Amino acid sequence: MLSTYVPLFLLFIVAAVLAGALFTISTVLGPKNPTPEKMIPYECGSETTGGRFVKPSVKFYLTAILFVVFDIEAVLIYPWAVEFKNLGWIGLATMGSFILMLVVALLYIWKKGALEWEK
Numbered sequence: 001m002l003s004t005y006v007p008l009f010l011l012f013i014v015a016a017v018l019a020g021a022l023f024t025i026s027t028v029l030g031p032k033n034p035t036p037e038k039m040i041p042y043e044c045g046s047e048t049t050g051g052r053f054v055k056p057s058v059k060f061y062l063t064a065i066l067f068v069v070f071d072i073e074a075v076l077i078y079p080w081a082v083e084f085k086n087l088g089w090i091g092l093a094t095m096g097s098f099i100l101m102l103v104v105a106l107l108y109i110w111k112k113g114a115l116e117w118e119k
Helices: 002-029 058-082 084-112
Strands: none
Touching: 058 084
């Protein structure tokens, strides 16, 4: 059984060695010309405003968590769709309850105003 995973382990080892080698080569041989213009912090091409250590709004984190939750939904629906015929009515009922739970959660966060960025 271990022989089944040997190619996967080899792939991980090759990827790790290649990534480490490229990082090391670019660090050692890469040009180092830090100018004042290059050292200015920026985000998405625009200059920052406000203090240096200003905490982002809680809405930012809430939106990120909601994205992760609904992204996981898509990840869980794909294998279900692939095995749909083999799962039968039990699989349909299980996925139906999962979707219903997500719809209820979406309605709840919508009603609470979590999807509104500014009020």
